[in-house]
Amino acid sequence: MLNRSPISALAMLLAVPALVALSGCADKAPEPSGVTHQRLVNSAAEPQNWFGYGGDYGEQHFSTLDQINSDNVDQLGLAWSFKYDLDRVVQGIPVVADGVMYTTSAFSIVHALDAVTGELLWKYDPEVFKAVAGTGCCDAANRGVALLNDKVFVGVYDGRLEALDAATGELVWSVDTVIDAERNYTISGAPRVVKDKVIIGNGGGEYGVRGYITAYDANTGEMAWRFYTVPGDPSLPPEDAAMAMAQKTWFGDSYWEQGGGGTVWDSMAYDPELDLFYIGVGNGSLWNYKERSEAKGDNLFLSSIVALRPDTGEYVWHYQTTPGDAWDYTATQTITVATLPIDGEPRRVVMQAPKNGFFYVIDAATGELISAEKFGYVTWAKGVDPETGRPIVDNDAANYWESGEGKVVFPGSQGAHNWNPMSYSPITGLVYIPQQVTLEHFVPLPSDEIVKPSKYDLNIGMVVPVVPETPEEIAQLHQIYRGKLQAWDPIKQQEVWSHPHDHIANGGTLATAGNLVFQGTADGRFVAYAADSGEKLWEVPVSSGVGAGPMTYEVDGEQYVAINVGYGGSFGITFGALSQLTKVLPDSRLYVFKLQGDQPLPEFKRRTIEMPPLIEPRGDQASLENGERLYGLRCAACHGLSAISGGLLPDLRMLTQEKHDMYLGTLMGALQQNGMPSFAGRLSVEEMTDIQNYLIKRSHDLREELKEAGFDSE
Structure with a gap:
């Protein structure tokens, strides 16, 4: 079983949701209507609603609403805001149907709000055992819900998929999507719905899992089909023809023990015209290509876009952006379906700007590569061969596994574009990408130091990345790690305009027919630009950093623009040396703006440092080095x-x-209910003490840094 709290397990057993319904609200609340599959297919006819994560099935993150436009956007003001209970990462894009907004916050908590007033109609807490966040990748994030008929669907961080009654928030059904409880599967992505099915993937690639995506009957929760993205035990028959094909591209006898990776943790899209469902597949586990597959084979379907039949999960085609991935170059970034004029003829395409730094335009029906060019700074490959569709890898620059020597490679594992959604405007013909420059020093671990996968250890086959410790070195690295909003022409495959940002990990984008592009930033701003020229037209401070994408909707003839705010994710927590420079604090809220909105903005708080008295240094050099490791x-x-x-x-x-x-007790599990996992049985007391000695050393380092910067050492 998954590691859940007794309360959560009992609630599931009795089908009693952790639900807060506001008394007296039902008579005043908007009545949610059934969001049928046909309404989703014809969503363009209802621009007042924002039915899904990307607005429509094609995930264009575009709206035809134009009441708010480039001429009047400077008149935007706050209509209302909503404060979430937990000041933790918020990455979801709200959805709106018939005047009701559904949105999520950290640990997969679902909220239903009046879209005009922000009044809370109901809240559903799946009661995730918070210590699970310490054994999963990239914070306790959730990217939103899906709607179908009278239900709201949410993927829960600990691996559950749950259906809620849209009117009341009551739990209708709950399924555990995890195939192996001994592996650390999580869910952070938003489900997608097609016809009568709800579809969800999982995360956990860095912890050694086997990737797959599953479709469930939306009415009952019964599993309809499952598509594996990497092969399993080679001594057993493959599950289907696609896995038989994939198995031929993997080598050695250990890849299946290490999981293989290939998780479908974010992007999905559907094309009703072709009746194809597209999924983006993640990186390999291990990252180390030599240890994973003897440095041989493409390792399908890692780092690929795969087209499936939504009724059956049957494989149709794939395009692999990074064969034999060795750099965490997921292809889980936004998949956008559109019709583009290619060689003078309209052609149905899918577009993606994945981590690896190339922008791809692919035939939506066949998977044929139409074009691919660098949209970011790339050193791992010289280009993409137009004949074969394969990258031309620069082995001198990027091949660390043959020599065993580390290589500094662009992009790093954070990518030239991460999960933050890009948008496409059919009016300008441009794609708007939250682009960024990142690097990584990829250093392989010796074979005898690679641990077997567990729920608690990173399983990448690499030396864990490090960042500089001194302010001077951090400042130098910060000059490299920069972001920008990039307007990209997918036909000419070139940048049209861009706007620089001081940090990476900025928010997703929204394009509208009002000649606008909206984006939130990592340093706590919400900004509107002219979609055609890139001119900055409006900016407002928000109370924390933004990673999520915006959305827009209309009620009673008035247009609103909404954005979730709450810094976090892998950059926010793991790359603290750089993310601290954003100077934002955790403050999780939903902001909704309209023309002439007159509500006061919440206070923007800046980070302060209050050093406690120093602890005397402990441990010898060997202890400190082991503690650092x-x-x-x-x-x-x-x-x-x-x-x-x-x-x-x-x-x-x-x-x-x-x-x-309290240190040893904390590591033994005393604070699991607060989210601190137990390390009992995983670290010896001596190892825990070595880590503590290293932390005390780092506290002395920080005090010296502050003193040199001119702050009072006391």
């Missing part, structure tokens, strides 16, 4: 590389004497 393996994913927190989770360099006195 163990910290990277066990702690850095949540508390920050090099023990530098981004401010979302506790900065362990600033533990008080009281916290140090």
